[in-house]
Amino acid sequence: MKCRQIRQGSKRRWLGPTLVTIGITLASAIAGAPPAHAAISDCYNKPAYGCWWSGANGTGDRYQIPITGGNKWCSINDLGTIGWNDRITSIYNNTRHDMYFFIRGGRVGDYYTLKGGHSVSDLNSTFDNKISSVVWYCESSV
Numbered sequence: 804m805k806c807r808q809i810r811q812g813s814k815r816r817w818l819g820p821t822l823v824t825i826g827i828t829l830a831s832a833i834a835g836a837p838p839a840h841a842a843i844s845d846c847y848n849k850p851a852y853g854c855w856w857s858g859a860n861g862t863g864d865r866y867q868i869p870i871t872g873g874n875k876w877c878s879i880n881d882l883g884t885i886g887w888n889d890r891i892t893s894i895y896n897n898t899r900h901d902m903y904f905f906i907r908g909g910r911v912g913d914y915y916t917l918k919g920g921h922s923v924s925d926l927n928s929t930f931d932n933k934i935s936s937v938v939w940y941c942e943s944s945v
């Protein structure tokens with residue numbers, strides 16, 4: 804009787820952590836996996852002034868800036884209004900002009916400049932997940 808109790812206890816100590824580990828691994832795989840095709844190049848040849856993503860290298864959620872024309876500077880003063888405050892990590896600029904990403908809302912304070920036709924695969928720690936407003940040039944076509 805004494806020996807049996809010891810064996811059962813021993814089994815629980817080994818199985819418990821194993822099952823917890825398997826559970827965590829499965830949850831991470833399901834929640835964290837981006838679509839296999841996700842990449843910055845997904846925004847090339849799109850009718851868009853550019854794209855940005857919540858993750859590095861064009862992974863995670865994507866926002867595509869719609870073409871509105873007008874040949875004028877355009878902006879989003881508060882990215883929170885479209886659910887993007889403090890989330891941007893990678894960006895592609897599909898215009899021929901610089902694009903400006905500000906840490907604060909209202910296009911003030913420190914900003915990151917992304918040249919026309921360029922991309923950034925992973926913003927540095929000064930700007931990653933800290934962008935709150937953005938300015939770009941609304942060309943008549945891209």
Ligand SMILES: [Ca+2]
Nearest residue numbers: 857890891892
């Ligand atoms: Ca992010």
